Amino acid sequence: PMKKKAPPQILRSDLLREREREMQRDVSSCNTYNYGDALYWDARYVQDALSFDWYQRYSSLRPFVRSFVPTCSRVLMVGCGNSLMSEDMVKDGYEDIMNVDISSVAIEMMQTKYASVPQLKYMQMDVRDMSYFADDSFDTVIDKGTLDSLMCGCDAPLSATRMLGEVSRLIKPGGTYFLITYGDPKVRMPHLTPSAYNWKISLYIIPRPGFKRPGGSCSSSEKSYLEAIPVTSEGMLPQDYVLEDPDSHFIYICNKMDEDVAQLPSYPLMADVL
Template structure:
C-alpha cells in the first residue's frame, strides 16, 4: 500500500510578498521543503463531492486538474471512480512527488505544464477544474476593483486555454474565495455560459464558477 501523505494545516513556506505565488521558483522551493505533505486550498473532495457529481456527471469524463499541486483532490476523486484525470502543474518538483505518491492509481497522469500554455489538443477534455490556481495568478497586489492589464492578460491566458481544450458541452469548474463582482469578469466568453454557486463553510463563503461550453 502506498504511503499516505501528511496533511498540512499551515501554509508551509510563506512568500515574502503575495506576488511570489505566481512564481515557479517559490513553488519548487516550497514543495522541496514539504516532500511528504499534502495541502488543499479552500475545499477538500468531501466538501466538493455533491457539486462535482452534479456538474461532471459521468465518471468516465476526461478531467483536467489545473495547477494540481500536492492536493489530495485528484486521488480522492480517483478512489471514487473518476479515473481519467490529467494533472498538470508547472512545478516539476511537485509533479515528480505526485507521480511517486500516486503511481498505483495508474490511469491518472501527471504532467509538467503551464496552465497558460497547455500542451493538449483542442476539445480534448470534458471537464477542467481549478481550485486556487487562478487565484494565485491574481496575487500581484493590484486593485481588486480595477485589476491591472498585466493581471487580466495573465489570468486570461489560462481561461482562454481552458476554453480551447474543452470539448463542446464541457465544463470549467473554478473554486475560489473570490466574490462574483471581482471574479466573474475574468470568465466572460462568447463560447460558454457562466453560473455561480455559493459554497458556505462555517460562516465563510467560497464560490464555484461553472462555465459550460456551448455545443
C-alpha cells in the first residue's frame, strides 16, 4: 500500500521569525498582545516550552558582554523567560546570575532545569517592582527585549519608567545596564536619559541573525560592530547614517556614573516615543 504523505512541518526557524515579528510591529499592532501581563506569558510558556532567545543569541552578543561585563560581576537578567543566554554565560565563566521573570511557569521550568547549576538562580518577579532586592545589589543588569515587551503592553510609558527606575536603583555606581532592543535612539534615548539615572550611554548596532548584504555578500566584520555609534546632541543617529540592516538591533550600554558627575544630556519624551 502507498504510504501517506507526511504533512508539511512548520520549521522551528519559521516560528522563531514569527515571534520576532510580533515584537517589531508598530504600536497599534503590538498593543494586541499584553506583553506586560503574567497571564499572557504563563499561557505562552505552557503552550511552547522550547527554549527561545529574543533577537540575538549569546554567541552574537559575547564580544559586547565580555567587553563590558567582568565574569566576576553579579548579574541580573531581567525577563529571562526560557532563554539559554544565562546558561551560555555560565559556560563562558560567569559566576553569579540572578534571573527574574513575571511568568511563574517559566521560572518553575528554569528552576527545575538548572537546579544543579549553583551559578544560576531564578525568581518570579515583576521588573516594575523589584523591591525584594536592596539598592546597589548588582554590577550589571542585562535586558534582551524586556523593555520592548513592556512598551507593547498596557500603560507602556509608565511601565517603562517604573522598570528603568528599578534598574537604576539596583545597579551599583560604576555598574552597567546592558539593553538589547529594536528601538532606535529616537524612541529609546528619551526613556534612558532622565538625569536621575545618571547614565553615560554608548550605542552599538548589530544586524539581525543571518543578515546578508544585498547580492549575497557577507555583512561587515564583527570588529566594525564593536565601534560605538556617535549620536547627535539631540540623541539621534547622524543624518548621514544608513543602517546596513533595516531590522538591526540596538545595544545601549548605560554606565551608572558617580553622583558628583556633571549632569548628562536628557531628551524630551514625545507622544509617539515607544
